[in-house]
Amino acid sequence: MKLTGGQIVAKALKANGVGYVAGMSGEGSWALVDALLTTGTDIPFIQVIQEQNAVHLADGYFRACGRPMAVLLPVPLAVSKALGAMATALADSSAMLVISGGSAGHWPETMPPGVSKEHVRVSAIEQLPQALRQSFDTMFNSRLGPVSLSIPTAVQNTSIEVSLPPATLRANSDLQRTDSRLAECAAGSMLGADRPATVKDRASCPIKDSANDAPPLMVQRPLTELKSVLERDAIVVVGAGSIQTVVREVFPADQSRCHLCATSVGTVGWAVPAAIGAKLAMPARQVVCAVGDGDFLQSMQEMAVCVMHSLPVVFLVFNNSGYVSLSDVQDSLNEQHRAGEFNLPDGKPYSPDFASIARNFGLEAWRVEHASQLNPAFIKALNSKGPSLVEVITARSSRVN
Template sequence: MNEKSMKTGGELIVEYLIDEGVKFAFGIPGHGCLGLTDAFYRNKDKIQVIQPKQEMAGVHMAVGYYRVCGKPLVVFTSIGPGAINTTIGLADAFVDSMPVLVITGDTHVHMRGVGVLQEIERKKDSAMPRIIEPVVKRQFELAHVDQVPKVMQRAFNLMMTGRRGPVHIDLPMDIQCAPCYIPLPDPMHRKTLARPRVDPEFIKEAVSMLMNAKRPVLWLGVVVVSSEAFSEVKELAEFVGMPVLTSMMAQDAFPNDHPLFAYATGSKGTKCGIQVSRKADVVLALGTRFADESTCSYKKGVAWNFGPKKEDTRLIQVDIDPHEIGKNYPVDIGIIGDIKAVCRDMLDDLKKTHAKRDYSVMEYFKEIQQYRGEWQQFIQDWAKCDLEPVMISCVLKEVREFLERDAIVVTSSGNVQAQIIQEFEFYEPHTNITAGGFSTMGYTLPAALGAKLAAPNKQVIGLVGDGDFMMTMQELHTAKQLNLNVVLVVLNNAAWMAITDLQRAVYGSERGYATEFFDEKGEIYTPNFAQIAEGFQIWNRRISRNEEIKPALQGAFAQAGPAVIEIMVNRDPNHSGSPAWG
């Protein structure tokens, strides 16, 4: 055999990552990934290793990067605790259909079951992959180094085709260092580049149903974003003259200042959105799961009116994954296909068979404008910006006015996220980066770092509650290491206030237990997060008044590196969040 052609398993993996165009790898080295780490060292001029301070954060960084530029990255960990730390990040990525490759070290193949350091083996030898299996699209457990080339190719294809999602490779320590003489496949010779299309008869049927509708609605989910169907959905809405509703993760799929934009529906949505959705006679749903929060827990007549009766709303549901078709509502036309391709086919058929509507003269359009105006007036009246501490609503208003149209905004679970759905406008694709169906806390800061790596010339801001921030605030260290100008706005109300507000809504205004941060005397306790940022040598400000927000933003974005703005926000139940509508 030719020794020059020999590569270790670790080297094969890293070289394939480079061939796929992967620029960054997030990882915490340990004894369980020593061989793989050394392979990264040998290729350090081609791929940069970034050190998250907890493995979950590394997954969030990779997802933040993908959400902005559409390219998957890799996370690598050691055996045991390091591997298991990825599970929350993987679950978040899996539920939201986000591709990321996670490679975890594991026990030597010939030593499985002996109980080596950090092995879990009482019920099954090297059982750690069982913990990860439910939260990945596919899992590979390698038993021989010759499997590496094919597994790497399959992993990337699976991540990026069909319903996208994370893939896990369990990589034993001996395979990382074992010699292999099998050449790597050319990634381009194994890819599926065509977009799945649908039978033309179903396109014609859907077009006919839409054009015969009196109150059609276009409902967008996050798959519209991953399919890059932005121009198609905009043209489709304008051709038919139908209002557009978006899910939480798809707010950036349609320009929010467009006159056909009708905001979001559901319990965390808007009054405008609910009025539009429950009065629809035909809904074209693109890449959405119809989750409970966007349906008001499926109670008929609140957000939606789908059903078998003649007077019920008709549903055309399009998704890349057959698992979602008809899962939560009965469908009249179920279409499995790529969102961009299906929309393009619908537009082609529409242009052959119908004239484009002048929606500006339609009574339906005028009704939508009334709903939009009423909602915008409500938000304006809701925000009491003379209060101190300031309301979150006022912070969002000041931030939106300050940011450029293509600025990237990152959020996680909590009141901040809920209010952004109702009050914050997005204008460009890939600018709304938020934790979705798994509702993960601790997502904002690491995802914002990933977003900035993907778009170094764009403004990137993270809007995060204090309870959320404390789950991953160690990643300020990573931000400073990379010297990325990510601006983190910490909205401090000394609580997990979204749950406090929920307890009050369910059990009464006096309720609120184990969700607010008190000291031993029963008084509100909060760290000074600006001083914590100072400890990381990061520019910071601590403010509480509305007029201080824009000067702080100006100072933060003027920095070469990261910045933290801590804003003390109102804790009063009347001003701590925003109302639910369903």
């Protein structure tokens, strides 16, 4: 059989149980994207808006189900925007294969340390099968982590006569040992899979606006209301900052892989794409991304991925016009202007209208300013057939009460 380098990669991904590839197409990756969509391979390609978010998405996918995704970058890894995202995955032992393209002549001499468990360069198509097996073995040997594989466009497009049954491409590592939920993940990993209507009987509740509620809301109240309507096995993907502490208080960890966060690094912008990955991994479970407004601004463009693939992720955005964690730290240093606040020139708080932005992306969205609006908004969001967003206006300081 005559195969291109791109087709060999696609067959290896299929043989090793990779269900999705996230990334961006470009001059350095077109051959690989075409190979993924070839009959007999049919691995869905999840186009993201920014390179680093493809890695975060794969990170969330692995944390939710224990199976690795592949990431496809159109440029050499060392010059991409994905290095920080890979360092986050390495710090938290999240396994994935990151494949980068480009021209062999543009490869940097060295890769920065602390980015991946191993970086493999392939200079000839004959090296591909062994390099792919080695990459999967490496990511699961000893401590789990990402492995990067550089395949120049010349190798992707070169053809070779070769016989490659799946067994010759499959890694030696027993991937089935990594997580007890792998069978669940494999059984329900289709895009747009059906999910149970868990709060359907309450979906028609109107959203009331009560002037008697005493603003501003603290983060604890919305999370407590959310917990009351979530299924027990719902996955809550948590953004960076003090919100992680509140989630641990409100949601005791009594279920495997129910609370996901970038614990070792606390990467801002991680939660949104990670939540999308978690939904791809566990389509039958509710997935909520709880994130602050500053964090959300880093990667909110990936809402488009949810719309394009009809992924019903609920984004819960706490809008306090800034990075509350940073503001509280500097409170005693400068009462007039605290670092991390979003302000207009006259000192008034500034904030985008996230609910309106989400609607323009194609999501259903609600803006909550009073406690009485929380429960109806959450019920409507969880019953949405596609992605949705609930924006909650919260106190600027976590010390208000």
